[in-house]
Amino acid sequence: MTLREAGSADAPAIAALHAASWRSAYRGFAAADYLDGAAAVDLLEGWGKALSAPGAGDFVLLDEEQGRLRAFVSVRRDYEPGYAAFVYALHVDPALRGGGIGRRLLGQAVRRLIAEGRRTLALRAFDGNPGAIRFYLRLGGRIAGHGIDQVGGQDFPDTLIAWQDLEALALACDIEN
Secondary structure (H helix, E strand, O other): OOOEEHHHHHHHHHHHHHHHHHHHHHHHHEEEHHHOOOHHHHHHHHHHHHHEEEOOEEEEEEEEEEEEEEEEEEEEOOOOOOOOOEEEEEEOOOOHOOOOOHHHHHHHHHHHHHHHHOEEEEEEEOOOOHHOOOOOOHHHOOOEEEEEEEEEEEEEEEEEEEEHHHHHHHHOOOOOO
């Protein structure tokens, strides 16, 4: 695993992995025509903007192996009211899911937040993706609310998952646990 921070030149690779992850995880509840078409275009535009002008303190970490993007995590500061940091996106190449890559990458992001003095974290997972919700709950996250998010013009119910103790989350992300 090679871990590095993303730059604007990484937008195409991030968008491609993000679109592949959506096609795999969201098939069955998101519109197939969107997943198979416009999603890739929308994600490329979004990542291009986000990486060329990131918010203060925001970061995207990449996990690569031999130059191939395996996973990424995007963290924003003060995005979700009441939490110091927010995982905007965590996606792993669908062919590599279940091998601990996402867990390790999340742990690296959390350790960075701890080093900066951040203590709380939240994220939102679509209710139509129960595997993601189970993953975060196994890492000690607690359900802190529910909402609606929009993707490709469709509204999707989501679950807010939060951690009040980032040290405990960092330990839960250690693969040896």
